[in-house]
Amino acid sequence: MNQSADRHDPRDLEQSKPRTRRVGLEREFVPAETLSEATIRVRMLTGVTPESTRGEKRALLALRDALGLDVATVETNAVLGSALADALGVTWLPAMHVDANRLTLAGVNALLRGATFAYQEGALRALQPKLSDHFATPAWSGFQPAVSKIEAVTRIAALTNSGPEWLGPGSKEHKSVLVNLGAHLLPALDQNGLSKTQLAAAIAHGLDAPWSDDFISTGETIRLNGLNAILAGAERRLGRLGSSYAAGLTPEGEGAALVDALWQKMLTDKEERWDGRKKIEWLRDEGTRQENQMEWPGFYFEYRGRDVLNSTFRPNPHPMRVKYGHTVFDYSLNHVWDLKSHTAERQRPDDATVVQCDDEVQLNDASAVRACVDEQGLGFIVLTGRAVNDQDGEFKRWHDEFKGKPSKPSLSGKSRARKAAFLPLAVEAYWISNTSALNAGVLSGALKVVPQGRQSSGAPRPDKFHMRLEPARRILSVASRASRLGS
Template structure:
């Protein structure tokens, strides 16, 4: 549900209202469609009205106790996405700076987030990808590059906010108090003001409604940076700064989002990364009105802007809490079904946004015991192992970096196989339903030899979490 809600906010351009559940997203759709509803209308009644406006069939099964369930939200989202693609509704101007109300700015499409804004500005000058600094602050480099390329006579030694104001004045864009915030920081309003001015100056205002970076390399760098910026480091009991995905907390988050498989899985960190990562990317980047195909057979890849990406978590190392000992994990990371990958790569290319990190060993077995109790309480039966042995479990996961890899075409796929960067493997059987039975066979997958891939043309980007 959380992903559907985030995608509605991104699609409509609305600012999250802080309301619980789906209500805020439904009101955002109502507003962007210009519908009038009674203050006493329930979410389900408003949802039905929106569906009628979008030409979407509204089924009774979409409603639960006057609320809209996940199937209903997905139906509304699908209809809204099609309307957006056809240009039959415009995104709300909630992020549009107040000063950009003159008709000459009407074609401007505001960035949904700071990470989108700085990368769109950087794209205008061909200055390479940008990422945010500590506290989600924009780097001064994005302004220096903008000035150097478009307004070379400006003194780039000015403070960041003064340089931003000088650039806006040169572009004829209104710089207001809302463009700045405390600590020499430029707000999203300020970045959108500079983006609008630069686009107008270059004759590119309104050319692209979505943030479509020109190449897979540019897009991969922007997405990887956004993922690293999405999880902030905290200080642990030992005074060390790190990002930590606690197993119990991550599972609780997934359950709150209505996910059914991830909370019950041994590799919970992979499902958490996929779900939370999609939420972060949906919030950070304006959606593509004409997205590429992401479904191939039974495989649905996780995310797309102009290109298709899948999110993978790779346990590179293991840490034993009692001793602090660190041991190596697997050198290869499992990817996806070979047939689905080959088809997608052959049609349009395929990328992977891979988080690498350290698995925190469930040394005393307390985490797996807790997880099994949680499953039992939900009526989910823990399946036996095919081998009869219990696998090493993680009570937590400490992500250290996000890397982007991209396969441009079948030639790149073949080259990676010949170079040993990619290998095929037959997955083990699925867990059996009962003791003494054998699990069902699974389709062959590809493995990525991460170390070899890092030194190849497949590697697009790598961003570290600060130590």
């Protein structure tokens, strides 16, 4: 989450809860904060790849098919939503959930809640992509394909505890993921002289998994369906076909995968830096309600980052607890993580002078951090970057006009320099495994509790943990990627 506030869920409406209590499911449902997040999460529950279900209507149709409902595609979203709610046992309130034949955020969240519980109970029919005719046999019926290449290589590596994997430029898988798998499962296989695609074919053959020229592309690259074929063969060989893939992920492996997904999708695009106006407009268009904030890079990283992670990894059917009091941590697979941003440098646009900033990152409510760490551990994914100052005040004038009002004076009486742009430099993952590790972090100076000032109303704010990056990199870091944009 962004460093300025913990995440709350005010849209967690009682009216949207399923009518019947799900036996054995004690963890809370956390609603989506934007329509984009809600539709991404709905479609990922159905098991289809994100690219095939863009938009609200396609996500609802995917859920329809996963539930086996007979509702015509030409029906409006309002009609489709009502039918889905009935099938999921969710209370449907047209006045709250529908707006001119489209669904509101509350409406999609109502369906998302019901679909989430159905997914956890195994009541959704997975709409898995067709890998090959061979996978249509009962022997492969339990396989859950990865929805992205980073998920695929992470799951393959986790099967043999081979350590973290990540993708190279252009989302290309490394040969090491195949070398390690072959060494563990097919020790008699002679890998000498085999190219990456030849090795993949040999491993698939050794695991009695299907293989086809359709599974590879130019440049010695294996497509997602090829990685899924190898993953399926390896899971079956180990007796884990259809098991919960997330259960095998270590904090190191999971942290590396999340870092790589964010690095690939957010830090290696064609933009040399994030333009403040464009990102603020994105925050407005996505309905985040954070477009007026001065710390727009952090909010953009939080909201866009959650969308990236939610659309890159299949949800864990046995989700971790992410809500502690009023704090809701941003994301989880087999471990819980929160997204943070940090301005490591500031740059003057007139003479390109770069000034180093302190390395202290504001985390979350101290009691929530302690509770989560004590129960299951907690990780932080931190984006560091270089802020480009609004030197002539033009960005502030634009932002004030955008908001329709001037900014409120700072409580300190000092005006902070605005960020007109932000250059991402790196994304890093830190893991606090238990209370002993938390206490060690405090003793080392990597972590500390900082009292917060009172709210404008005079009400007290809860203490928060802060993290100093330099010592944290020595004792808490589990993964990092440096952006090419910062080089």
